[in-house]
Amino acid sequence: MNIADLLKYYNNDEVLNEMLNQGKDREVAVMFSKGFFGTRPSILMYKQEIIDAVRSGAVSFHMSVERWKNPMSLNATNTKNDLDDLRKGWDLIIDIDTKVLDYAKICAKLLCHALECHSVKNYGIKYSGGSGFHIAVPYECFPKIVKDKPVEKLFPEAAQKIASYLRAFVRKKLSELILNYNSIEQIMQKTLKTEKELFENSEFNPYSVLEIDAAALSSRHLIRMPYSINEKKGLVSITIKKEDIEEFDTDTAKPENVKTVTPFMDRQKAVPNEADELFIRAYGFYENVEEKLSEPAFKKKVFEKSYEKIPPEKYPPCIKVILEGLEDGKKRALFILVNYFKSANYSKEEILQIIEEWNKKNLEPLKESYIKTQINWNLKSSEYLAPNCDNKMYYQDLGICKKDNICETIKNPINYHFKVYSKKIEPKPKKEPKIKKE
Secondary structure, eight states, X not given: OOHHHHXXXXXXXXXXXXXXXXXXXXXXXXXXXXXXXXSSSOOOOSHHHHHHHHXXXXXXXXXXXXXXXXXXXXXXXXXXXXXXXXXXXXXXXXXXXXXXXXXXXXXXXXXXXXXXXXXXOOOEEEEOSSSOEEEEEOGGGSOSEETTEEXXXXXXXXXXXXXXXXXXXXXXXXXXXXXXHSOHHHHHHHHTOOHHHHEETTEEOGGGTEEEEESOSSTTOEEEOTTOBOTTTOOBOOEEOGGGTTTOOGGGGSGGGOOOOOOSSOGGGOOTTTTHHHHHHHHHHHHHHHHHHHOHHHHHHHHTTOSOOOOGGGSOHHHHHHHTOOSSOHHHHXXXXXXXXXXXXXXXXXXXXXXXXXXXXXXXXXOHHHHHHHHHHHHHSOOOOXXXXXXXXXXXXXXXXXXXXXXXXXXXXXXXXXXXXHHOOOOOBOOOOOOOOO
């Protein structure tokens, strides 16, 4: 595109206002037609700055995933501690990258559904300007503290953990939907991959044809701004609605066809703590993965399920407490119950019956549709356990950790049964320390 065409597109108050709004508190960098960035750090404060940059040869504009107290204080010598002190927040940006736009559409819709399954409703979607999408959850929805650390200091590791969790969460369904859309032969033709490259352990691997990553490779990582033009393809990174993903056509992203502008992330509409469940489950998933990798004997014992169905009298104290009904933390408790009973050899019908009876005892019962969705998703996923016993966000914070002598020797609630079953240890309440009399 020549400068005249670029100016014609960018000289639009709605486009300029949205770029300024999304660029607030962020580092912003311009990219020129030859593919190199302008001076960093830089910021955008006025509409005229965007127009002047375009006149100077800028084609696209990129913004940091992180939000900064003073972006202009950033420099090449900033240490990690410096960056943690300067960072005032960050947004979760899930990047779907593939050469086949139709696969990106399937994945984007599935990820939107996954976020909603975790109670996240206020998310944004934008076309990348290439062949993928960005899905964003604003910082205002995050918990304030995670693992005893301020969430703003957990970048990029928290974003990467959430992305890994979501990859695992949607993998099976994503594979199924892509195979319903195209045959293996068609996938090979579209992606130019061999059949061997498409399979892993004799199963189709959806991540052989697309990637789901957090746009959080490192601090100061940039993404293309909403309504910026893609410097390679000449298409606009427009925002879209979930219901429009399937019918999305790149023609609508041509500069001349962009007629309306909608916010990518609306900070004003964000609901505080809406993403709590997403963070909790992602961290619980990550801990279980580490557990499986570091203790193969434990993995074998749990996942082979060589034991009988665990009877109610052998449930650990925390499960018994949950089953009495709760006032708060019911969604976290549901996650514990589904994964515990899945590992305890209960069928889907039995799990549903147990949870329906439990839900009636709760002060404010969860919606039946939410329960069924969570059970279906968790039973379809790989064999992950309930969160480990030292996961404060689940057990201690919910007030359900009532340790006895067996609890002191295990790492996960499912181990409780092994101790009782294999060693015939009788559970005894934890002794309270004696108080000396004056």
